[in-house]
Amino acid sequence: MGIDVGKYLKSPEYEIKITTYRDIFQAEALECDRFGAEYMKHSACLVMSKNDMVKMGLKTGNRVKLANNYGSVVVEVRESKRDEPGGIAFMVNSPWSNALVSDETGGKGIPEFKNITARISLVKDEATTLESLMGSFRK
């Protein structure tokens, strides 16, 4: 058996802009069970244009780490079914997207929920669970 050299190489990192949106299927899952697999499936997900995915060497089903100064999450990538020009990726608003949002609001009280910049890199880790997002805040 050969050595899997790839696992010792760090995946390239890119900067990505992310905006959030609402999804009725995620909203339905939230109403039913916010701790359930269906809610996580719709939330722990980054939708990207085909162009951006090719540029970054990503495929649907890959998992990526999104990180910035405010937090990091691992989510699954999906190719957009829309004709997106690229340059911006999309996440359904959820605790996963909120992990990347600053609480610094310039004193105005409205965070930049829809204007996220993060570093993106391919990883083999499992997607971040709600439990692990919550973990450090349990009393």
Place this chain on the structure above:
Amino acid sequence: MVTCPGCALLCDDIEVVVENNRIKETRNTCRRGAARMKGCVNRLAPSVAQKPDDIENAIKKAAAILQNAKSPMLFGWSNSTCEAQLEGIQLAKKMSAIMDDTSSFCQGLLIERILQKKFRTCTLDDIRNKADVLVYWGSDAQDSQPRHLSRFSYFPRGELRQRGYEEDRIAIAIDVRESNTAKICKGHFYRIPPKGDREFILALMDALSGKVPAYEPKKMLELAAILKKAEFGAIFVGLGLTYSIKDDFDILIPLADKLPNFNIMPMVGHYNMRGFNEALFKETGFVNRVKFDGKAIHDSRYSIVEALRKSIDALLVVGSDPLSSLPRSVIPHLANIPVICIDPCVTLTSKIAAVTIPCAVSGVETGGSTVRMDGKRVELSKCIESNYLNDKEILARLMEAL
């Protein structure tokens, strides 16, 4: 027919099939409404210090926490009935507490200006009957208020719009993303870059004034021509637009002035956010972010995000899940103060709460009054029997215990 508490459309044409005191089936609801009415799988149970307890003890402990706090905050309110909201305002006054709701990081900026009559507005029924040009701006109603287009705006055959979307109505989407609503607005989708709304507004105002706009002149002139021809137009302001121009929100006012046949409609998510905004506005002159201290003081430092970071030492959350909806970076502040959570379901916030108090689901297990996104008062029905107290009763008991 009953009313759905799924979103601020408060659809009042819902049929429910009840079997063994459970809603087995709903008719006419959207996916979200059906899920809300059928109920969550994890009902909240009363607890104190993360241990199961009875509801009387939970209320007593909650009262003690609030009584011992020097700077308590009461937050949530968008998923509560008007009656509970009024009780909450009285509780906040009694405790000299800070009070805020989810509109603080949602549509509060717009609703405040609508209540101050800075914009022309209308009812959803006016839109159904009269509107010929519909602008969804930063709003994906198909996913957030899924029956908006079918009940009120694009598809119905209104009194003056008998030919509906086929001939009588034009729907336009202005958005960063080709949303499901934008898909419907075929040929009238204007894609803008993130934070591009301000530039778009300025260009559109130029086009409406007969000047050649600097930004996408051909498309802007084409859009201005459509808007100018409108007999009865509506701009549905979504969170995409609100967040994008939050630092210069009043830029919308001169645009609205240039469109005298248009009305501005806030696209509200939670079913009674507007109810809270109207109640607090009536009481204080402000829609959110107040501290009661003899009189009501309004300041952005009383917004939930700023208050959590700086000034509060206890938090009562009613019908909301700030741990889920706020930036994660604000959450550690929650871990340092006692949180009291009143909700029908287990939430992320309830999982860290010092006290949890379950309540009945409004519109399913208890009735009450609400205010639709357009300001129309709508009554919720009680569909099934329940042993849970409703949130007004819980707040009244808290008030007594104080």
